[in-house]
Amino acid sequence: MDTPSTPVLAFIYWMHMLATVTWIGSLAAINLLFLPASTRTLKLPDQLSLITALQKRLEPLAWFCMGILVVTGLFQMSTSPHYDGFLSISTQWSLSILIKHGFAVIMVVVSAIQTWEVLPAIQRTLLKKDKADEAELSRLQKRETLLLRLNLLLSALILGATAFARVS
16 A cells, blocks of 8 residues: 555544544543532532533544544554554554553443443433432442543553554
């Protein structure tokens, strides 16, 4: 495969960075700004209603960003002079990229659990209105918070692995 022109490759790198900043920025904003503020100011059902509404808006964006990251990341990897084969760990770059992709897979799994298990459970519980079990809401809130924090940690680890790849 011929190496793409500089403007095309620059666009691919830009798209990759834009998707990264969008996804990780939203995770950071939720974890560092939104959750602490909503915990201090809202009752649990209201807090969960708001996080569900927020996640309903952010999740399609996050999944779209993941798709962009996969496509642009694979393209970047295929054009890299460091790339020496799938699952290769022969260099610091290839080991760092393999670790980065491992963290990314875990992040996708965590996001899937959040999207298709935890958030629907929160929504079902909130539909019960006054009959919603406070203990169940608390358990779901803790699980949602744990998944959000885990994804933020994983995103930081992905950035760290990327930094190690870049310096090799």
